[in-house]
Amino acid sequence: MKYLVQKFGGTSLVTPELREQVARKIIAAKDEGYAPVVVVSAMGRQGDPYATDTLVKFVEGINSSISPEALDNLMACGEIISGVTMVATLEGQGHKAVFLTGGQAGIITDNGHTDAHIVKVDPKLIHQYVSERVIVIVAGFQGQTENGMITTLGRGGSDTTAAALGVALNAEAIDIYTDVDGIKTADPRIVENARTLDEITYNEICQLAHEGAKVIHPRAVEIAMQKNIPIRVKCTFSDAPGTLVTASYDKRVEIKRDRIISGITHIPNVTQIEITTSEFPSSEYPQLKIFKAMANAGISVDFINIHPDVVIYTVKDDIAGRAVGLLEDMGFAPIVTPKCAKVSAVGAGMAGVPGVMASIIEALVAEDIGILQTADSHSTIWCLVKQDDMEKAIRALHNYFALGE
Incomplete structure (x- = not known):
């Protein structure tokens, strides 16, 4: 059957x-x-x-x-x-x-x-x-x-x-x-020439979904990936073929390996919190205290950078006040930057390719967009920018990597 x-x-x-x-x-x-x-x-x-x-x-x-x-x-x-x-x-x-x-x-x-x-x-x-x-x-x-x-x-x-x-x-x-007629290279409400992708890997679509794209739930992709069942994202209102989501090693589809970046996505309404820990003795494990306090309060943290003397992370704008209050009660003096946005470039093709981060920074600097924080994995690079710069940053990256072509 x-x-x-x-x-x-x-x-x-x-x-x-x-x-x-x-x-x-x-x-x-x-x-x-x-x-x-x-x-x-x-x-x-x-x-x-x-x-x-x-x-x-x-x-x-x-x-x-x-x-x-x-x-x-x-x-x-x-x-x-x-x-x-x-x-x-x-x-x-x-x-x-x-x-x-x-x-x-x-x-x-x-x-x-x-x-x-x-x-x-x-x-x-x-x-x-x-x-x-x-x-x-x-x-x-x-x-x-x-x-x-x-x-x-x-x-x-x-x-x-x-x-x-x-x-x-x-x-x-x-x-x-x-x-919509498939997975787009960016939010079409922000980028006029956002293109529908013919195909994308499970990993890429999971990253796009986790980082703000709302076409499909990442849990669903992770389940289908267990048995390598292809997913096709289509439009109810047309006969367009949509986007095929499958594994990169699946012989039923040829994944285009020359595509370094597949899509740009975003999460708005986040607050950056920066805490200097050097004034606390290392024996007190201040980093552990910070994240345990957040966990015990049910506050989800993201975009985490831990350095010997500084801890930086983000929370949603609507719970930032509660997070800052907890930190102050513990004796910390956090530096708070509200109204930020996380902009992500996702692409399985970036793994092992030198210069991708440099290209992303070049694209943002050319548009005079300040970068507050960055992080990366084998298939995603994240940049934190001011929310006022979010749409400009999305368009800059989309254009730089020629995703609309």
Whole structure:
């Protein structure tokens, strides 16, 4: 059986006309000899009647301290509505279809309500329906615990559902349908000539997603990568081929090795914190004290540089005040630079290539953009800049590396 997992985001399902387009893509896959297994998100975004954020806002208006267990029961409703609606749409066109909740589809999770992790997938019910030539529609974003409690998988959870089912079914591919035509070289709202990438590696797309790109959830990519299931990011509203995400060693696709940088992405609204530790005796381990304090307070830190006498890191703007307060209570005098942005250049082709950092600095200096901090890995170089310079920095790097060509 040739399985094809198709995931459709909420913006693809809002109106009857859009659902008709979705149905055509599902039926086309069936006509091509695939057994389509379709994962759906809740319809629309906040403000739309069946969107998850709308449901959550409604119930929190009654009681803002609702339990995570109860909240999961509520948040699972949006995908159920979408799934049943798609079954009705397909059956209205003469195609047998069935809807399964995440739990019915065999997705078993841990007990982490509102941000659960998948423990295992047992798709026996999917196999049964597919053997009867029934199109299976599965609610994304949800599963159940071993004892039958409904859980949800956190933001981007429908992508995770699709990837987990793709691996469990040994699917030919996982098609992620969105309202854009693939992975872009940069945010097209910032860079006019941002180009759709034909192909990208798992590692590159994970880095882009972790560093701010929102087309696909990195957890989903990491799951698909375990079994080397290709992911195709496509547009619901066109027949464009989209972007193929696969391993660099996969013989089914020739990865272009002459591409040093694949894309530029960004994370706005961060604050840089710099702490001088030289005034504290080394026996007191000031670096350890700093990061333990952040961890104990539940403050996530990023962009960390540790030197013998200085510690530098970033936090989100909205929690910077709390982080600084903790440091001052410990006797530190942090230097705080708010309203910064992290701009990242991502590309598997940069590994082992000399001069990439020099090129990035040259591109930014040419536009008179101050660099507050840098870091790098084998496939990513990060630069911290003032937020006022963020868009200029993205365009400068995009143009320097000719990503629009």
